[in-house]
Every structure is written in structure tokens, then in C-alpha cells.
Amino acid sequence: SSRLYHKNVVDHYEKPRNVGAFDKKDANVGTGLVGAPACGDVMKLQIRVDDDGNITDSCFKTFGCGSAIASSSVATEWVKGQHVDEATQIKNSEIANHLNLPPVKLHCSMLAEDAIKAAVKDVKEKQAKAKEAAAMAGGGGK
Numbered sequence: 790s791s792r793l794y795h796k797n798v799v800d801h802y803e804k805p806r807n808v809g810a811f812d813k814k815d816a817n818v819g820t821g822l823v824g825a826p827a828c829g830d831v832m833k834l835q836i837r838v839d840d841d842g843n844i845t846d847s848c849f850k851t852f853g854c855g856s857a858i859a860s861s862s863v864a865t866e867w868v869k870g871q872h873v874d875e876a877t878q879i880k881n882s883e884i885a886n887h888l889n890l891p892p893v894k895l896h897c898s899m900l901a902e903d904a905i906k907a908a909v910k911d912v913k914e915k916q917a918k919a920k921e922a923a924a925m926a927g928g929g930g931k
């Protein structure tokens with residue numbers, strides 16, 4: 790029955806926030822794609838970052854269980870407005886507590902933590918490359 794789930798989970802189940810995708814070629818977009826070997830579920834979480842590393846937007850697509858979808862939804866809500874270095878401090882246990890996930894579902898929130906970290910790593914690498922390219926173009930490039 791629906792009583793199995795805490796209302797926060799139900800809300801993020803029924804109305805997941807920020808489902809969607811950004812252009813992953815955009816230098817200011819970080820993409821984190823992670824999978825859970827235990828169940829085969831896959832989560833893609835993206836962040837849009839300004840030049841100072843502040844996350845201005847986030848979205849996700851998760852092919853997985855309801856708890857993974859709810860965890861992604863929470864993660865996208867939390868990272869918005871944070872600096873990338875702040876976002877990587879988000880712990881899966883915080884997400885799990887927020888959603889009241891049972892122990893067997895902890896790996897679902899772990900996906901969200903891993904996806905945030907992967908997205909941050911991706912955008913940092915892309916921004917570094919873009920800066921390098923601009924420098925090599927003699928500052929004349931955009």
C-alpha cells in the first residue's frame with residue numbers, strides 16, 4: 790500500500806521535479822551518468838553552472854526504481870543555487886533520511902550522490918578545457 794512510503798517520497802514519486810535534459814556539449818553543463826550494478830538502474834543527472842561554479846539549474850533522467858527517481862528529484866532541488874564544491878558534500882544518507890528510505894533502498898540514494906559528483910567532475914573538466922582553448926586562441930575566441 791502507499792503507506793509503505795513516507796509522504797516526502799510519495800510527493801517526489803508522483804511529482805518528480807526537474808525531469809529533463811540539457812545539451813551535454815554545452816561547456817557549462819555537467820553530466821553525471823551512473824549505474825547501480827545491484828539492480829541495473831541508471832541515473833543521469835545534469836547541472837548548469839555559471840563561470841564561478843555556481844549551479845543555476847539541474848535536471849535528471851532516471852531509468853530505475855521509484856526511490857531512485859525520488860532521490861534524483863531531491864538531488865536536483867538541493868544542488869540548485871549551490872556552489873559545485875558545496876554540492877559534492879551532499880551525502881546519500883541525507884537524501885535517504887529526507888525520503889525515509891529503508892535500508893534495502895540505500896543504494897538508490899547512493900546513485901544520486903554519485904551522479905552529483907560525476908556531474909561536477911564533468912563540468913570542471915569541460916570548463917578547464919574551454920579556458921585552455923580560449924587561451925590558445927589568444928583570447929580572441931569566445
Ligand code: FES
Pocket residue numbers: 825827828829830853854855856857894896897900
Ligand atoms: Fe536499484 Fe533503486 S532498486 S536504484
